[in-house]
Amino acid sequence: MSMSALIELEAVEHRFSDGSEGLRGCNLSLGAGRRHALLGANGAGKTTLLEHLNGLLRPSAGQLRWHGKPYDYGRAGLSELRRRVGLVFQNPDRQLFSALVEEDVSFGPLNLGLDDATVRARVASALEAVGLDGYGRRPVHHLSFGQKKRVCIAGVLAMEPEVLLLDEPMAGLDAPMQVELEALLDRLAARGVTTILSTHDVDFAWRWADDIHLMAAGRCIASTPARNLRAHGDALQAAGQRLPQALVLHTELAARGVLPAGAAPRSMDALLAALRALPITEFSGEIQI
Template sequence: MSDATAVAALRGVSFGYEDGPEVLGGLDFAVREGRALALLGRNGSGKTTLMRLLSGGLRPRAGRLLVDGEPVTYDRKGLTRLRTTVQLVVQDPDDQLFAASVAQDVSFGPLNLGLPDAQVRARVAEALDALDIGALADRPTHLLSYGQRKRTAIAGAVAMRPRVLILDEPTAGLDPDGQERLLATLDGLRAGGTTVVMATHDVDLALRWADDAALLTPGGGVHTGPAAGLLARADLLREAGLRLPWGVAVARLLCARGALAQGEAGPRTPEELAALVAAGAGPRSGGGG
């Protein structure tokens, strides 16, 4: 992919923390507009570092961060441009929330852009509505449930109207209903034109949700491609310290039994498998032996 077709890209980027080994070396990585991207890898593989480099929280020792093909400058003007394009929401919402109320917290970013009060209020209302927490606008942040705090942190990023929203383990700590509601919210944001990048350890979620996947392997390597194909690569998953997704294993079993044609997309969720069974899937041409 050319830099001109990527919203944000890291080119030849290397980074290491002070007095520590190099975390990423010579990395090339790009975020394609309109694609849901899952970022996967074991702890220590560099996922958090990569996300902070993309969002401007860290500056590469070597290489460049590009937005729309143009190098990012790390002065006030350059970082403001970057943060209206890319926003990162960290895993623990308590590391991000600090204001007394939900609306005050969500308004922080737009206020820092120097927007008129009317525009700030409009952005806050829009973000709260997008995250389905409009009724919590005046609620003190310390009285929110964990799921509500997650949504408030995401709303603060959405209020900046970024083209790319990066989420670090957004479903971690949520119960199944909370996870489904958050995924529905992310689908709504994508429908509105926001490109979403999600770091996760959940290969089943990545297969179900993502268009593309990026696997980070020890030593700073990264493999990127369509999620369905990349997450079927047992060799890369093993190198990245991850297991084969449930849906891939089921699809292989169905193909072996002739219930799914070779190359046909398999079920990504138990619900899709149940629907396939209910439809009476029988042997099909092209199935394995």
């Protein structure tokens, strides 16, 4: 096990009660303080994996380790694990059950036995972190889908976890809400929160993640720092993915001598900025149509 690994899976398998397989000999190492993207098509096992990471599901075979020690599936062990590893479901209605926002966000800290003043401080801090300061007395059912997702994240943050797990966090959000959520994830990463999320959006994963883990048929078929994704074209294809658009376009522009080869911009915006920074003479010459 790597000295920097926070969570590790070794030959983890999971078989559901109907006999279907969710994970098949899955091996994965997740480093602390990193942004991790689990990338794969629907049905690849991403959600099942996340639900193993915080002990919601227990493996049929294999082992998970937290800070080098095997998961403890006793009541006290699971309680401690879920305090430190928080999961946000794809559908917020699966996670929200209180009438008011502050009641929902305070549920976890209250279960830790914290005093009222500490709970109130944690709720206020968590709501501020997700951009919902002043929403504490709002009825949950009056919130938009995106606001509900942020309340779910606040509820996890109020536990002050080391790890934040998010299942398809961008699903169901319009473009402005996706921008807001990505900014929130950036702020959490800056605070040192290890973030692990599932997605099938390769452009988002390329733009956001430090490490990308490609999943297919219940196993992790490749793990790589995002900057090295270019070298994993075959694994991307096996995971039902394509190369990020910014990477493809940079490769073509570099081959034509328009942009220097080397590290590719991590987004289309960054690529456009690189093009705009070039002297106009770089584009001189006759254009034939």
